[in-house]
Amino acid sequence: MNDLSGATLRPGAEKFAHLGRSIDQIRTELGVGPVAIDAIRDPEIYALERKKVFGRAWLKVATDWEIPERGDYKVKEMPVADTSVLIVRGKDGKVRAFHNVCTHRGNKVVPTSGFESFGKARANVLSCRFHGWVFNTDGPLRSVPLESGFGQLDKACLGLREIACDTWEGFIFINFADQPEQSLADYLGDFGALFSGFPYHEATTAFRYSTVLECNWKVALYAFSEGYHVPTIHAGSLPGFTGIEHADFKLVGPHASSTIYGGGMDAAASTAQFAGVLHADREHGPRPELVPPGINPTGRGDFQFELPNIFPNFLIHLAAGCGYPGMAFFTHQFWPLDHGRTLWEGINYFRPARNAAERIAQLHVNALHRNAWLEDTGTMEDTFLGIRSGAIDTMQLMDQEFMIRHAARTLDQYLAR
């Protein structure tokens, strides 16, 4: 997309040409100078981020296929907002988000263990274990034990406290602002159009990993926001990854994106056999035609995956089986737990295996990618230590690291508002 003049485009690709940037344009718009690392190092900036970024931006918290049936719920602990969030599919089929807080005295309505919990509301009600207050899954307070003992109780005002919630392509987002400044559709803007139309909801086999990293959330985000590191960090798990090209830079409002092309891996012998299982089948094999037209607009045969940065903390790497064998897409999120602690979540999505051999092949591909993530996460705590040391005040960013430069600038804009 950097220079499409004269190129034959896939139908629909022309609508996204305005997002593309050449390297010269990226350098002109974003600059080439060092970028200050104060925003990573300074705890006071993290305090501002909680309010001005995580308190105002749309945040992906779940997917439709995690809670497919009425009454299904997910609870997500969100220390960045000092709350526990209940995302629940109501009796009417609509997904809503609430603070997981009983309006009686503040106990969690749904007790939790770990950062994410799943369950199903029986009879479409949720009951607080502390005193038995009962809430409908669409929010209203339904019943209170010994209600007459309260003297007065305006039950109509004591429903679960709702959080703005909307869905894009099956990804469920929330916004902690009382009145979000933008709808989710407006917030995603051109990014929503660029990435729309892919059958994300069909890739319901998810292998999810998480870990708590002793680093600022942006150290983790930035480490996954560029392809410059691949030949070095992944020399162990991705040897012979040939001809990697990080290209098609796009600026999309507060978001950004880019494409990884490449000749693929000189696969190890076992990988070649497992890949053969997945590539032999149209269900799991490369499906470049499913990649939305603004991505890989000229239909290059060496497309691997799209590498975006959805402000502030979400990445969807869209591959359609063209990169890692059989993998439809994978996502990352970076949740601040404190200034120097981050919950990282990485999820590999495949289409459901229809036989046991396909699942075995998926386990192999998943393991290869998990191992690459172990290589990625291995740098993060060291990087944060280096930044805290005071030895450097800036980071030096090359062209392939433009999404870091862009995210840092977007962050500054949010903090200045």
Add this chain to the structure above:
Amino acid sequence: MTTTLALPAAFSDLTPFAEQWGQATENDRSRIRWGASAADFASLYAAVMPRLPDILEELANCTLDGMDEAQTNLFNLAAAFAEAAPHHELYSGSADVPFSFAAPRFQPGHGDAASTATLLR
């Protein structure tokens, strides 16, 4: 008296490896892999890799929720091989991924689910 773990007859020679490596969940397989030596990886690889086409052909005829005990045991061995093979092929027999984060710090959300589960979401 010990009971020998059952495998489909054509794969009975792999029984010692199924007993050493085969586990139903990723967490249990990881624990075994983290304790394995380069020699362990090498012998697993030498035994299973030549049979991998046959194993995959056998399992291609099985649905995830329709396997008998012997097929499930073969699946569990194949799953262990699928996750262990890179340690022999790429990591010189190291149980750790070289130059990486400590693997036990990763928490698989699906880690205690049987890898034969039809739904992993």
